[in-house]
Amino acid sequence: MSDRRLPPALATAVAERIRPERLEAAATRLSAGYRANLSSRQAVPDAAGVAAYAASRMPATYAAVTAVFDRLAAARPDFAPKTVLDLGAGPGTASWAAAALWPSVASVTMVEASADFRALAADLARSGLPALQTADIRQANIAQPYSLPAGPFDLTVVAYALTELDLSAAERLVADLVGRAGRVVIVEPGTPRDHGRLMAVRQATLAAGARILAPCPHAGLCPLPPDDWCHTSVRVERSRAHMRLKGGTVPFEDERYAYLVLESGAGSFAEDDNGGRILRPPRLSKHEIVFSLCRADGTLGEAKVASRDRSAFKAAGKLGWGDFLSDDQS
Structure with missing residues (x-):
């Protein structure tokens, strides 16, 4: 299992740029906005909100994305991506996770609509591995696949970004992505709403010829009843600044998330057809x-x-x- 804590270089870079005592109001707005299913543009409207996000949300996002990357590595042990596309990249969390897990990563492209997030991603990347230091960080609308970089990319990540799109746009985006070469990783909040949306995206990608590597061990309809949903959890260590911004009293939190790991090609799960x-x-x-x-x-x-x-x-x-x-x- 990979280390699911922020890499020391990233944790230090965030700590050097964040002053928790100045961000408590922004962190409160951020939490309220996400609970209300607001878009990032609404929940994180300015540089203070972006800083609050980095201090309060980045550790949990990193842990969840790394846990999902571990599922991909288990399903495809020989996978060694060289090129990574990070859609809805925010401050570059998923890019950092990919570079930490796979030393083969040589090229990173981050796509992010927010200028404040792009600025922070570029700032933090200077403390990272060479692939991060030279990352291409660009603006585009992920709801419009034709505007995205053409690639090819070995690994495409959409982490906590589909939740902000209309469902039809999310279905179109992922169906387009799996039509290209490489693997696609999607990570979403572990809520009933986002599970339902992810299952709709799943069906659209299956129709487009995707293979599910995880979590589903089959390509049929989800068998869970309407009052249940597929998700899992990862434990996240909290720094003092993290605890302060989240109003926490214990040095950890449990991040619940839902996900899909996909690749082109008909078929089903890869680890064990009988499990x-x-x-x-x-x-x-x-x-x-x-x-x-x-x-x-x-x-x-x-x-x-x-x-x-x-x-x-x-x-x-x-x-x-x-x-x-x-x-x-x-």
Whole structure:
């Protein structure tokens, strides 16, 4: 598993530029705006809002994106992207995560509508790896695929950006992206609303010929009932500045997110055709571990690992919410 904390160079660069005592009002507006599903242009309207975002949201975004990149690396262990396209890049969080995980990354292109975010992304990138220092940071409207860089790109990331588009625009964008060479990673808030939108995008991309690498172990309709939604969680360490801006009393938070990892080509999940994705935190007792699964045949089910099978029980104990459970582990 990759380190899901901000790289030291990035954490230092953010800390040097942020004064939490001046940003509390902006951070409050930011949190309220996102809870109300406002666009970034509304929730982060100025440089103070962008600074508050970097201090309060960047660590969680980085952790969630890195966790999803780990899913891609598990599905395609030989994947070594050289070119990265980061759409709705904000301060460049996903670009930093890609460069940290894959040393092969040599070229980064960030697309961001906000001039304040682009300025911060360029400023922070000067503290990063060579691919970040030389990144192409440009303005474009991600709702208009024809205006985006042509590439080709080995990896395209859309992190916490589809949520701001009309659903039809989101479907068109991702269908266009998977029509190009390479892999596409989408990360969204882990809410019922965004799960529903992501499932609509999923269907559009399947119709466009996409292969789902994660989280879905099948290419059928989502089997979850209307009152449930597919998401997972990653724990994020909080700095003192982070805690202050978030009004937190504990040195961590749990970031809940939903995601898709896609590539061109018909077919379904890549890790194990007979396994399933763990849908929620496992239930542990002295006698067994019980996993709730979305299975490769498109159904929901459970897998139980008895404590009397010591080796299997020990291995199962290392698995958690969002992990993949193969049949030989259950």
